[in-house]
Amino acid sequence: xxxxQVVRMPIILLSILFLILVSxxxxxxxxxIGEDWFNLDTKVYFTDSMTVNxxxxxxxxxxxxxxxxxxxxxxxxxxxxxxxxxTYAQLGLYEFDIDDxxxxxxxxxxxxxxxxxxxxxxxxxxxxxxxxxxxxKYIDDDEDFFYNTNTFAIDETSIxxxxxxxxxxxxxxxxxTLNNTFGKRLFDKIIDNDxxxxxxxxxxxxxxxxxxxxxxxxxxxxxxTSFLRIYYTIEDESDNVEGTLxxxxxxxxxxxNITPSxxxxxxxxxxxxxxxxxSVIQSGTGLSTRIDIPNxxxxxxxxxxxxxxxxxxxxxxxENSSTDLLHTRDSLNVYIIDxxxxxxxxxxxxxxxxxxxxxxxxxxEFNEITYSIPVAYFLDLKLTEINGDELYLAIYSxxxxxxxxxxxxxxxxxxxxLKAKLELTYAIYDx
Amino acid sequence: xxxxxxxxxxxxxxxxSQLIAQTNNALSSSPYSLYGLGSTNxxxxxxxxxxxxxxxxxxxxxFINGYNPASFGSIxxxxxxxxxxxxxxxxxxxxxxxxxxxIIANFSNFALAFPLTKKSGFGVxxxxxxxxxxxVNNIVSNIEGSNxxxxxxxxxxxxxxxxxLNYGYKLTDKIRLGLTTSVxxxxxxxxETNILPTTFLTIEEESxxxxxxxxxxxxxxxxKNTSFGATLNLPTSLSGDKTWILNxxxxxxxxxDISDFKLPLEIGAGFQTxxxxxxxxxxxxxKSFWNNTNQSDNLGNYIDQDFYGLGLQYAxxxxxxxxxxxxxxxxxxxxYNNGNLEISNQRIDNYSLNLGIGIPLKRNxxxxxxxVGYSYGTKGQVNNGLIKENYHLLSINLSLEDIWFQKRxxx
Numbered sequence: 017x018x019x020x021q022v023v024r025m026p027i028i029l030l031s032i033l034f035l036i037l038v039s040x041x042x043x044x045x046x047x048x049i050g051e052d053w054f055n056l057d058t059k060v061y062f063t064d065s066m067t068v069n070x071x072x073x074x075x076x077x078x079x080x081x082x083x084x085x086x087x088x089x090x091x092x093x094x095x096x097x098x099x100x101x102x103t104y105a106q107l108g109l110y111e112f113d114i115d116d117x118x119x120x121x122x123x124x125x126x127x128x129x130x131x132x133x134x135x136x137x138x139x140x141x142x143x144x145x146x147x148x149x150x151x152x153k154y155i156d157d158d159e160d161f162f163y164n165t166n167t168f169a170i171d172e173t174s175i176x177x178x179x180x181x182x183x184x185x186x187x188x189x190x191x192x193t194l195n196n197t198f199g200k201r202l203f204d205k206i207i208d209n210d211x212x213x214x215x216x217x218x219x220x221x222x223x224x225x226x227x228x229x230x231x232x233x234x235x236x237x238x239x240x241t242s243f244l245r246i247y248y249t250i251e252d253e254s255d256n257v258e259g260t261l262x263x264x265x266x267x268x269x270x271x272x273n274i275t276p277s278x279x280x281x282x283x284x285x286x287x288x289x290x291x292x293x294x295s296v297i298q299s300g301t302g303l304s305t306r307i308d309i310p311n312x313x314x315x316x317x318x319x320x321x322x323x324x325x326x327x328x329x330x331x332x333x334x335e336n337s338s339t340d341l342l343h344t345r346d347s348l349n350v351y352i353i354d355x356x357x358x359x360x361x362x363x364x365x366x367x368x369x370x371x372x373x374x375x376x377x378x379x380x381e382f383n384e385i386t387y388s389i390p391v392a393y394f395l396d397l398k399l400t401e402i403n404g405d406e407l408y409l410a411i412y413s414x415x416x417x418x419x420x421x422x423x424x425x426x427x428x429x430x431x432x433x434l435k436a437k438l439e440l441t442y443a444i445y446d447x
Numbered sequence: 448x449x450x451x452x453x454x455x456x457x458x459x460x461x462x463x464s465q466l467i468a469q470t471n472n473a474l475s476s477s478p479y480s481l482y483g484l485g486s487t488n489x490x491x492x493x494x495x496x497x498x499x500x501x502x503x504x505x506x507x508x509x510f511i512n513g514y515n516p517a518s519f520g521s522i523x524x525x526x527x528x529x530x531x532x533x534x535x536x537x538x539x540x541x542x543x544x545x546x547x548x549x550i551i552a553n554f555s556n557f558a559l560a561f562p563l564t565k566k567s568g569f570g571v572x573x574x575x576x577x578x579x580x581x582x583v584n585n586i587v588s589n590i591e592g593s594n595x596x597x598x599x600x601x602x603x604x605x606x607x608x609x610x611x612l613n614y615g616y617k618l619t620d621k622i623r624l625g626l627t628t629s630v631x632x633x634x635x636x637x638x639e640t641n642i643l644p645t646t647f648l649t650i651e652e653e654s655x656x657x658x659x660x661x662x663x664x665x666x667x668x669x670x671k672n673t674s675f676g677a678t679l680n681l682p683t684s685l686s687g688d689k690t691w692i693l694n695x696x697x698x699x700x701x702x703x704d705i706s707d708f709k710l711p712l713e714i715g716a717g718f719q720t721x722x723x724x725x726x727x728x729x730x731x732x733x734k735s736f737w738n739n740t741n742q743s744d745n746l747g748n749y750i751d752q753d754f755y756g757l758g759l760q761y762a763x764x765x766x767x768x769x770x771x772x773x774x775x776x777x778x779x780x781x782x783y784n785n786g787n788l789e790i791s792n793q794r795i796d797n798y799s800l801n802l803g804i805g806i807p808l809k810r811n812x813x814x815x816x817x818x819v820g821y822s823y824g825t826k827g828q829v830n831n832g833l834i835k836e837n838y839h840l841l842s843i844n845l846s847l848e849d850i851w852f853q854k855r856x857x858x
Contacts, residue, residue: 366697
């Protein structure tokens with residue numbers, strides 16, 4: 017055997033042996049002990065003292081097209097004052113063949129209840145119906161929206177009034193009898209073939225305004241399947257046949273006008289410190305709570321390089337402000353807005369999922385309700401965006417364009433443990 | 448290039464890539480490897496592992512002695528040396544009330560050496576310089592500003608590799624001088640999982656270090672049977688950068704330079720003497736001047752460290768027809784160092800007992816040998832909340848010699 021062979025053999029054998037050994041390597045390095053003397057580099061800080069400025073502002077107008085319901089009603093609130101919603105409805109007639117022998121009986125507005133209502137339905141509610149005398153159409157030709165502030169001219173003479181006890185849960189609909197002058201006029205034009213198509217109908221009848229009395233105590237939701245019904249009779253030699261003609265709401269061109277309260281506007285917000293340490297939210301009228309976190313950069317004062325681990329904005333309802341009548345919901349919508357109050361985006365978490373304010377804790381006994389809003393993504397945005405210091409949060413109610421729910425929130429200086437605050441967890445990983 | 452050398456080259460590539468790849472796995476299983484760059488590698492080439500861990504005065508005429516570059520001046524003409532190392536270690540950890548154990552096995556070194564001229568030799572060694580492997584669970588820390596706590600699990604792995612280029616020159620028959628250049632490089636990884644009351648924060652840290660180091664060696668044969676050896680390793684700094692990868696709701700990456708890790712001036716010296724024909728004794732001392740690096744870890748300071756090594760070998764003449772056990776080499780050693788880290792005013796010292804056997808691989812004129820070493824050691828202590836770590840360490844070194852440039856007709 018040559019030396020070369022001698023050397024070659026063990027190398028080949030050994031390389032196999034080594035590769036086997038290395039690939040069989042076992043590493044079981046779990047050391048359950050020794051944590052006592054280990055000094056961790058990572059430091060975690062918690063603070064709830066970062067400045068939060070809570071204020072109230074009002075969107076100049078909100079889009080009320082394509083809502084699921086139409087709101088009619090009014091209520092008074094000690095804090096917000098008077099809120100009123102009236103509904104403009106355009107109608108459409110698509111059936112024009114009525115027996116020439118038909119005789120007009122009566123006319124009624126059938127309002128189908130939606131299951132939404134707000135405040136007190138026990139007292140008697142009143143509403144009046146008027147004829148609109150101008151075309152119900154988008155005010156701005158460039159936009160396909162109705163706003164909560166849009167109004168249309170009406171004939172000041174009411175064509176019907178109704179006093180009633182609202183039973184939106186029990187009843188399917190509200191029946192409002194309108195006056196026969198109005199009903200007979202429409203009926204005759206149809207019978208006389210003055211109205212042969214929907215355009216001719218709209219020329220004759222532009223629409224209805226359904227307006228509550230200011231003294232009403234509730235806002236009621238009605239479906240867009242509501243309609244106008246004409247009752248007539250066809251006289252026969254042996255028997256009289258009764259018939260109806262339904263004139264439906266045009267769901268696109270029917271909307272509610274909600275009269276706002278308060279004197280804030282979109283670009284001027286009222287600090288909670290001058291509003292009895294509260295801020296408000298009211299859907300329908302555009303009232304929102306604005307949150308400014310002006311000193312996020314303060315986290316950089318902690319020495320070292322770190323990261324926001326968690327950040328929750330805690331907003332509590334003013335004690336006893338949420339009642340059975342003036343009820344609140346389990347979650348709040350949150351948007352990111354700029355310094356003009358324009359919406360930049362919805363608030364999301366890091367994965368792009370919409371983030372809501374969710375009820376974190378409630379105490380029924382003390383009527384304590386706190387919403388928790390995850391804002392870590394928003395704070396990172398403020399720290400990284402060029403105009404980050406001009407970003408704010410706007411807190412809305414759910415159903416922002418089709419309800420009139422109101423929330424009274426504690427401000428940052430409220431004299432309670434339930435004041436508005438930011439709970440921030442920050443970790444330093446590189447000292 | 449003839450075939451065996453081609454194999455050698457292929458193996459070098461395989462083992463080099465293995466070693467570098469292994470730095471991504473745990474090469475250590477010591478909680479003390481948390482500190483600094485990890486646990487310093489205590490495994491060497493050839494017979495050294497059975498002789499107290501050092502051999503400043505030992506020549507490289509039979510195997511590669513990576514401890515002193517001057518020894519490369521003593522490589523025999525036409526000799527080509529190779530060394531593959533493997534280690535297996537089991538640790539038993541105690542911290543007073545609890546104990547646990549683990550096992551780890553891995554490749555530990557590759558080395559080759561050959562003469563350049565009749566008076567000089569060159570060699571390359573690739574060894575782990577440090578290795579990191581730990582897992583510490585349930586560290587409880589306060590969340591500052593609240594009454595809550597968070598729990599942390601930490602896992603670390605990786606290490607620094609040391610690629611040494613050694614040059615030895617035989618000044619006279621008695622004096623050899625050496626120069627060594629170390630290329631130090633590697634990555635240390637740590638994964639930290641922080642469990643907060645309502646969320647998690649995972650921090651992965653990748654620290655890359657690299658640097659060069661120069662060293663000098665001297666060997667002097669004082670008497671016919673007694674040699675003196677000394678080395679000087681210059682202080683150096685390993686520069687590094689660190690990447691943090693944070694995972695909570697989102698993954699963030701952040702890279703920053705980190706402060707250099709300073710390696711101290713190291714001076715080592717030792718004697719080796721042969722007596723009663725078959726016996727040799729070596730005594731070695733090394734001092735690492737950590738004080739001058741002014742470094743501290745997050746819990747302890749780095750302080751000057753003393754190493755002592757003592758080794759005894761019995762190696763009878765090898766005979767072609769001799770009894771198997773008569774042809775073996777027998778070694779015993781002792782090693783002590785007082786540690787370079789002081790935690791809670793306690794030094795993490797380390798001592799170990801070594802036993803070794805050298806098994807000649809072939810009955811021929813080469814010095815190829817399988818060296819098996821066993822060490823039992825202890826590190827730290829149970830007092831003051833520290834951990835005491837007892838370990839059994841098995842090392843296997845395949846030290847091969849090939850004879851180059853020898854014509855077949857002479858065999």
